[in-house]
Amino acid sequence: MKLLPMLFGVLLAGAATLAAAAETAKPNILWIIAEDACKDFGCYGVEAARTPNIDRLTSESCLYRNAFATGPVCSTSRSAFMTGLYQTRIGAHNHRSHRTREFARPADVRLITERLREAGYFTANVRALPPELGFNGAGKTDWNFFDDGKAFNSARWNDLKSHQPFYAQVNLHETHRPYYRAAKNPTDPAKIKLPPYLADDPIIRSDWAAYLDEVAVLDEEVGALLRLLDREGLRENTVVFFFSDHGREDFRGKYFPTEQGFEVPLMVRWPALLKPGSTSEDLVSLLDVTATSLSLAGVNAAGLDGAPFFGPGTKKREFVFGARDRIDDTLDRVRTVRDSRFKLVRNYEPQRPYLQRMAYAELTNPSYNRMRQLYTEGKLNADQSKFMAPSRPAEELYDLQNDPFELHNLADAAKHEATIKRLRQQLDTWIADTRDQGAIPEDPRTVEEQLKRNASAEQKLRAEFGLGPDEVLLKTFDHPGKKP
Numbered sequence: 001m002k003l004l005p006m007l008f009g010v011l012l013a014g015a016a017t018l019a020a021a022a023e024t025a026k027p028n029i030l031w032i033i034a035e036d037a038c039k040d041f042g043c044y045g046v047e048a049a050r051t052p053n054i055d056r057l058t059s060e061s062c063l064y065r066n067a068f069a070t071g072p073v074c075s076t077s078r079s080a081f082m083t084g085l086y087q088t089r090i091g092a093h094n095h096r097s098h099r100t101r102e103f104a105r106p107a108d109v110r111l112i113t114e115r116l117r118e119a120g121y122f123t124a125n126v127r128a129l130p131p132e133l134g135f136n137g138a139g140k141t142d143w144n145f146f147d148d149g150k151a152f153n154s155a156r157w158n159d160l161k162s163h164q165p166f167y168a169q170v171n172l173h174e175t176h177r178p179y180y181r182a183a184k185n186p187t188d189p190a191k192i193k194l195p196p197y198l199a200d201d202p203i204i205r206s207d208w209a210a211y212l213d214e215v216a217v218l219d220e221e222v223g224a225l226l227r228l229l230d231r232e233g234l235r236e237n238t239v240v241f242f243f244s245d246h247g248r249e250d251f252r253g254k255y256f257p258t259e260q261g262f263e264v265p266l267m268v269r270w271p272a273l274l275k276p277g278s279t280s281e282d283l284v285s286l287l288d289v290t291a292t293s294l295s296l297a298g299v300n301a302a303g304l305d306g307a308p309f310f311g312p313g314t315k316k317r318e319f320v321f322g323a324r325d326r327i328d329d330t331l332d333r334v335r336t337v338r339d340s341r342f343k344l345v346r347n348y349e350p351q352r353p354y355l356q357r358m359a360y361a362e363l364t365n366p367s368y369n370r371m372r373q374l375y376t377e378g379k380l381n382a383d384q385s386k387f388m389a390p391s392r393p394a395e396e397l398y399d400l401q402n403d404p405f406e407l408h409n410l411a412d413a414a415k416h417e418a419t420i421k422r423l424r425q426q427l428d429t430w431i432a433d434t435r436d437q438g439a440i441p442e443d444p445r446t447v448e449e450q451l452k453r454n455a456s457a458e459q460k461l462r463a464e465f466g467l468g469p470d471e472v473l474l475k476t477f478d479h480p481g482k483k484p
């Protein structure tokens with residue numbers, strides 16, 4: 001008679017083990033998020049880049065060649081991929097706005113971490129890494145809505161192993177400006193292949209070399225994180241997404257609705273679904289990274305603006321949308337749509353130049369400053385001068401297959417009329433469907449407050465960098481060392 005309860009006990013234990021196995025079958029999800037980086041790694045064919053760790057990760061991952069942020073600056077892009085909703089839909093489209101309690105998120109605008117916690121996930125935005133790594137996570141959030149400090153369960157890497165399944169972000173500072181030249185093996189400026197919109201100039205080459213030195217630091221950090229995963233036995237059950245929050249800050253990348261502003265590197269390591277060493281030309285928005293992560297965790301991502309790009313519920317994306325609104329002291333409103341070949345840019349404020357005066361760029365971006373100088377001196381060629389025009393057309397169309405740097409506007413070309421109409425309609429539909437809030441003027445008090453804050457940040461940077469009231473940064477910084 002004692003056998004039955006015993007047997008029953010064994011069965012129960014077996015069921016508990018099975019349930020535990022099902023629970024642990026949920027993968028951990030790790031987002032390694034770089035700052036302000038385009039596809040400037042060896043694996044994307046950039047010869048001057050020194051990225052052995054990222055290249056190794058690529059050989060274990062699927063490499064995406066056409067991935068994009070929804071906004072060309074940290075706060076708008078991060079607000080979007082943290083919620084899975086366009087920043088224009090949730091009123092987070094103006095840079096560094098809506099940070100006070102007054103702007104609590106509506107109940108249906110939820111963070112990915114809130115959704116994952118309900119599915120049993122432990123969540124972390126890792127700052128504290130094991131000391132032997134020699135660096136920490138930046139812990140960046142930078143959202144354009146109120147942050148109540150409860151978005152994540154932890155900021156410590158060491159909490160992850162004992163709290164599986166986990167969803168963790170490691171936000172890295174690289175490659176945010178200011179850039180520092182490497183002390184050892186610095187990038188040779190002569191080996192850099194500059195895009196045609198930049199002048200071939202020593203200051204610009206040196207600035208780009210410093211960027212690639214920052215890329216090399218990023219690479220070492222990514223390598224250290226992946227080794228840590230291996231060492232802790234977490235590799236097998238962790239999906240690794242590596243991407244950047246938006247494009248590089250050259251002269252017309254970050255801040256601008258250009259390909260270099262929106263484009264991000266993206267690789268995903270999850271051999272269960274993605275063949276190691278494969279590449280994909282699929283169009284991917286960072287909103288799809290959010291949707292895919294939720295879907296891998298078994299969370300219904302319906303109602304979000306993105307869709308899974310692999311795994312359960314995969315949906316192929318036909319169009320990528322982008323938005324640029326006020327950034328610091330530069331007011332603007334631009335919407336973009338692109339398919340696999342053409343891109344339509346709608347400038348709502350065509351009377352403004354492409355390149356407005358921007359205090360932060362003047363103090364941190366030698367390429368931006370040098371290009372303006374060379375333009376004044378009449379030393380730029382036609383392609384390089386285009387971005388200096390005092391106003392813009394209301395509409396621009398680019399054939400990205402033949403003109404990846406968006407130098408030849410085809411908006412008036414009769415032979416592209418059907419393409420323009422098609423993309424125009426897509427943009428109109430997207431704006432209506434997502435209830436784009438861009439047309440609502442920003443509260444003048446917010447703008448005034450921002451301009452004030454910006455002016456004081458400018459003074460602080462000028463003092464820190466030893467720049468006079470009319471001086472702009474043209475030097476590259478050495479590392480280790482001090483900012484000028």
Ligand SMILES: [Ca+2]
Pocket residue numbers: 035036073074245246
């Ligand atoms: Ca950024």
